[in-house]
Amino acid sequence: MTRPARAALGAGLAAALVVAATPAAAQDTHLARNLAATCANCHGTDGRALGDMKPLAGMSADKMLAMLADFRSGAQPATIMHQIVKGYSEPQLQAIASYFAAQKPRP
């Protein structure tokens, strides 16, 4: 495949992802909260962790997405997060990160 053709394909795929993500978000206004709730067993309700667990509430979305990408790639060694992060699509992780960024950290 020629380089411009590949670039065009990439742009088309990116546009398709955006289009695919939009109706799902519109259908379920609680989607981000529901996805973020799957992290609560370990990171606390709304990311307000207790004890030694890492809190997620109030973490900037960019920081969280960077950490999750490092878990996914293996750049950041982990006991469990490298597996967990593989269970979510990129749009789902973005929704989760935005949700936690908007939560107030535990005082």
Ligand code: HEC
């Ligand atoms: C089964 C328990 C468990 C679940 C569920 C879980 N995590 Fe984690 N998380 C951990 C552990 C343990 C660590 C420390 C790294 C490691 O050893 O994997 C961690 C670390 C992290 C970190 C790095 C925090 C820091 O300050 O270093 C982020 C970000 C994170 N998790 C996000 C999430 C998100 C988002 C979800 C839900 C999609 C989630 N986690 C679900 C156990 C969990």
